Amino acid sequence: MELRKKPRFKKSSVKTFSFFLVFSAVVWILVQFSKTYTQVIEIPVSYINTPLDKSISEDRPDHVDLQLQDNGFSIYYYKFFNPRLEVDLSQARENDGKLVYSLQNHLSDIEQQLKIDFENSLIVQEEIVVPFQFKKEKMLKVEPRIEVSYAVGFSADEPIKLQPDSVKVSGPEEIIDSLTSVPTRSIKLNKVNNDLNGQVGLDTSSLGELSFYENTVKYFQEVEKFTEGSAEIAVEVINVPDDLNLAYFPKTVIVYYQVNLQQFESVSSADFRVICNYKDIKKGDDYMIAQIVEKPDFVNNVRLNERRIQFVIKR
Structure with missing residues (x-):
């Protein structure tokens, strides 16, 4: 088939x-x-x-x-x-x-x-x-987060100033009422030897629900040439009981300070006062701590060559 x-x-x-x-x-x-x-x-x-x-x-x-x-x-x-x-x-x-x-x-x-x-x-x-x-409106103070490191021999008499130093914000009442200030963004300025004049933004990263009428501020600071000076100052002991015969050493200390070159000649030893407070001595100690309690307003970075003042009580 x-x-x-x-x-x-x-x-x-x-x-x-x-x-x-x-x-x-x-x-x-x-x-x-x-x-x-x-x-x-x-x-x-x-x-x-x-x-x-x-x-x-x-x-x-x-x-x-x-x-x-x-x-x-x-x-x-x-x-x-x-x-x-x-x-x-x-x-x-x-x-x-x-x-x-x-x-x-x-x-x-x-x-x-x-x-x-x-x-x-x-x-x-x-x-x-x-x-x-x-929204509720409010003025918040601006807090600078500007870290300045000056070049050798330079410094500033006044802190950094902001313009404006406060900003208007608006937002929910519960958030607005909990705030008093807003920081700037963090910036670092190194080896500064000239006047500062710049602009920095506000750090609003955690404040997204708020509206800012200004998001940046200007910053200023006069930077001047400074020099270091020193002065020998007698140590004064206060609050010593009348019936106590206290002997201490050293009797004088050296105060070091920074001052604007233009005002260097205006500084004298009489502008400083260094004291030790007998009431601050802790039991068993044989020394007092010296403190600078008076200084000219226009000097800064003030320090002592010696802060421990040894003492003995004479019988």
């Missing part, structure tokens, strides 16, 4: 069929996407430039509806890539506890952001209404 052979398709026929099938599908898709459709698409909204004295509600609108009349390619582009609309609240008007942003008055800006033509499209809403609450 003769067996029938199964019909075979030629490879070239399969390839041809597949090509025309894919080609037909592509042509169909192109034709469908080339047609004009009308569809409403949700455009996400983000808010910028919120007035510093206001906090916008979490219930604010998160999108606007765009009615788009265009070919399928454009519509699916907006669906998949979903461009975002930025709403500038500094352009909104205030009305009964709400910020009202007119979309119709900002169509040209919206066109640029969304890359659309409003001849064939429109924003369904006329305006965006954003509820808000007023």
Whole structure:
């Protein structure tokens, strides 16, 4: 008995069929996407430039509806890539506890952001209404975190000054009430030999819920050439009982200090006072601690060559 052979398709026929099938599908898709459709698409909204004295509600609108009349390619582009609309609240008007942003008055800006033509499209809403609450305002003192290392022979009479030395902030009452100051960012200035004049930002890294009316301050300091001086000063012991015969050594100490060159000649030994307080002696000690209790206001880095003053009580 003769067996029938199964019909075979030629490879070239399969390839041809597949090509025309894919080609037909592509042509169909192109034709469908080339047609004009009308569809409403949700455009996400983000808010910028919120007035510093206001906090916008979490219930604010998160999108606007765009009615788009265009070919399928454009519509699916907006669906998949979903461009975002930025709403500038500094352009909104205030009305009964709400910020009202007119979309119709900002169509040209919206066109640029969304890359659309409003001849064939429109924003369904006329305006965006954003509820808000007023923030509490307060002045906070600015604390400098500026570490200065002066070059040899240079120093400053006055601490670093800030301008402004206080800044206005606004925010939730519970946070505002807990603050009295805000620090600057930490900076280090090394080998300084000229007047300081710069700008530094505020460290608001942990204060994200607050709005700062100023984010930077200026800093100043006069830096001058200094020299070191010294003076021999008699040690004075105070609060010694009248019936006590106290002998101590040394009787004098050397005070070292830094002073502006222009004021060097103005310093004399009479400007300093060094004392030991007998009442501060601890039981069993045979020495007192010398302290500088008077010095000119314009000298700094004052120190003693000897702080321990030995003593004995004579019988």
